[in-house]
Amino acid sequence: MPGSDPEAVWRAWLVWRRALVASGVAAALALPGAREKIKPEALWEDDSAASLGFAEFMQASVQRSAFHAQLVGLLERFDALMLPAAQVLPFDLQLRWPQQIAGRQMDTYHRWMEVTLYAAFAGLPAISVPAAFDWQGRLPMGLQLIGRPGGDAALLQLAGLYEQLMADVIKRRPDESFRSV
DSSP states (O other): OTTSOHHHHHHHHHHHHHHHHHHHHHHHHTSTTOGGGSOHHHHHHHHHHTTOOHHHHHHHHHHHHHHHHHHHHHHHHSSOEEEESOSSOOOOTTOSSOSEETTEEOSSTTGGGGGGHHHHHHTOOEEEEEEEEOTTSOSEEEEEEEOOTTOHHHHHHHHHHHHHHTHHHHHOOOOGGGGGO
16 A cells, blocks of 8 residues: 555554454353364464463554555545456365465465455445456456445446446456466
């Protein structure tokens, strides 16, 4: 996002993620034999949260507040913000998550979907809409529209207008080879 340090936002989001997800994982881990049935990524969330301290959470909260203010400032100038809905095209179902994108190693299982955290972390409404297909016409990609605080209705109207303007793209379906990916 313009005007912010993406790595600082990322680190703050990871802290918030650990704080919010760990209690649910901990509750599941309380069940007999659960640890063997829980995916490694969820166990990582729980293990990471064990060392989370108050000062670290408060520092992440300050970063979150600054990020929120920055996005609200952008939304005073623009009706909505538009970002990709993902940073990678749909991938093979057998793959748990992409380990690398465009030569860049993903340092956590969240990193491959980093662009989706901005709206949620700032507490802003967002909606994803279809956008296009890859260069072979097989794999779909979308856009996310991020709106002003409390601007859910306006964002839905904007998405509706977008869908009217992009009707040809939205009607199109991936070719049959997509189903085998």
